[in-house]
Amino acid sequence: MGGAARPAAVLFDIDETLVHTGGSGARSWAAAFDQLYGIPADIGAHSSAGETDPQVAVATFRATIGRSPTPDELRALYARYLAHLADDIWVSEGYHVLPGVGEALASLDRAGVVVGLVSGAMEGAARTKLMPADLNRFFVFGAYGSDSPDRANLTRAAITKAGYLTGGIEPGDVYVVGDTPHDMEATLAVGSVPVGVATGHYPVAALRAAGGVHVLESLEDPFPGI
Numbered sequence: 001m002g003g004a005a006r007p008a009a010v011l012f013d014i015d016e017t018l019v020h021t022g023g024s025g026a027r028s029w030a031a032a033f034d035q036l037y038g039i040p041a042d043i044g045a046h047s048s049a050g051e052t053d054p055q056v057a058v059a060t061f062r063a064t065i066g067r068s069p070t071p072d073e074l075r076a077l078y079a080r081y082l083a084h085l086a087d088d089i090w091v092s093e094g095y096h097v098l099p100g101v102g103e104a105l106a107s108l109d110r111a112g113v114v115v116g117l118v119s120g121a122m123e124g125a126a127r128t129k130l131m132p133a134d135l136n137r138f139f140v141f142g143a144y145g146s147d148s149p150d151r152a153n154l155t156r157a158a159i160t161k162a163g164y165l166t167g168g169i170e171p172g173d174v175y176v177v178g179d180t181p182h183d184m185e186a187t188l189a190v191g192s193v194p195v196g197v198a199t200g201h202y203p204v205a206a207l208r209a210a211g212g213v214h215v216l217e218s219l220e221d222p223f224p225g226i
Contacts, residue, residue, distance in 0.1 A: 006225040009162040011118040013178035016200030022094020032080035052120035052145035082124045097133045098199045100220030105138045117142030118158040151186035181210035
């Protein structure tokens with residue numbers, strides 16, 4: 001799959017693709033579990049990079065509490081998580097924008113490409129994570145873990161939203177940028193073009209092996225098709 005020579009739309013993951021939060025998300029999940037159950041759960045021990053927030057919450061709950069959560073328990077957990085994240089993200093010492101992000105987004109804007117988010121984070125968390133870097137201004141729309149716990153489904157939802165804005169779009173004309181094999185696999189599953197960026201936990205070779213059509217060391221590299 002080579003994809004369009006020039007993408008009609010580009011969708012970006014957030015964590016380790018656009019920003020590094022300095023562990024703010026993990027701390028906020030731990031705080032939520034601690035406040036509700038007296039257990040400062042470690043999501044890293046029960047989930048992997050690229051999973052959606054609902055997947056992380058359910059897997060961590062099952063591992064720490066010993067059963068599946070009820071819908072009311074999940075709602076309470078999400079609320080505590082988002083409340084803690086809204087404060088923690090502003091004081092996270094390790095928070096920073098990843099290399100080349102600002103110029104890559106500006107170049108897509110100049111090229112007239114519609115830019116959106118496709119993130120496993122819940123919408124509130126996704127937008128919160130971008131606030132300290134003032135990056136929300138670049139993204140017209142998005143699809144999130146709160147739209148579906150399945151990454152392929154939420155990627156499909158993002159493409160549908162892009163079509164509403166552009167008057168129609170084919171999945172093969174959409175590039176999806178992410179830093180994990182989950183991102184590459186979900187993009188392939190919906191017929192779009194996976195663009196790997198090796199600024200997270202996975203090197204170039206792993207992203208290529210997962211199906212990345214274009215794989216960049218960072219967003220400082222020239223963006224494909226632009």
